[in-house]
Amino acid sequence: MRILTRPRLLAGATVVLALAGAATARASNLITGDGDAAQQPQTMEEFLTATTTDVDAYWEKVFKASGLAQPRVTYTWIPAGRTAASACGDDSGTLGDSAAAYCPGDDTIYISQRFASGIYDGSLDHALPGSSQGYGRTAGDFAVAYIVAHEYGHQVQDELGLFDAYGGKVPTMAFELQADCFAGTWAHSASQQDRLEDGDLQEALDAALAVGDFDESSPGHHGTPEQREAAWRNGFDSGDPASCDRYLE
Secondary structure, three states: OOOOOOOOOOOOOOOOOOOOOOEEOOHHHOOOOOOOHHHOOOOHHHHHHHHHHHHHHHHHHHHHHOOOOOOOOEEEEEOOOOOEEOOOOOOOOEEOOOOEEEEOOOOEEEEEHHHHHHHHHOOOOOOOOOHHHOOOOOOOHHHHHHHHHHHHHHHHHHHOOHHHHHEOOEOHHHHHHHHHHHHHHHHHHHHHOOOOOOOHHHHHHHHHHHHOOOOOOOOOOOOOHHHHHHHHHHHHHHOOHHHHHHHHO
């Protein structure tokens, strides 16, 4: 994906950086993508930030076109081996190396840099519900971008009041599939701007399959691999966030 160019991320490398605290992702911080190597993401932290600002810029345009106030969200990229305090944390009130979530309680996207690196280099395939059973795989920068755009999709749901309107009325899976669909609409926009590279589409589809699960009896069921893939594909093919309404109907 040409947010800029592909970041130089070493497979299996651990990027340990001081947690500077949550920062607000605004379109004004979006890296220009003019080909200057000095401006390209060099670490996972930088890539997560660049992707988030790119997704944010897309949704800012969508909201503006609909006469809505621009979306605002904070993000925290948790360094490997570290934790971050969160309203959606565990018993200790923190999230750690397995984090990849949007928390409505503090309006923050949390992604562990170790988790993102495991998605990037495929080392998490054995642990994900879909890929561990032979569905899809995770590898490449656009697999990571899929995760970021999906979590931002949950923030969009929060901004639109969908959690309040539909919470308790539809299963968790409905929100998850809609977030996948929202992620697909962002990717469609990037494709229309000729910013996707060969293999990016397949990376996203494979990642969607990889994170699908099979525990349909669980209240926390997120959707089967096929459902996750189809939802992302729906958003990508239509390019219209309104096409994602179907998951809450």
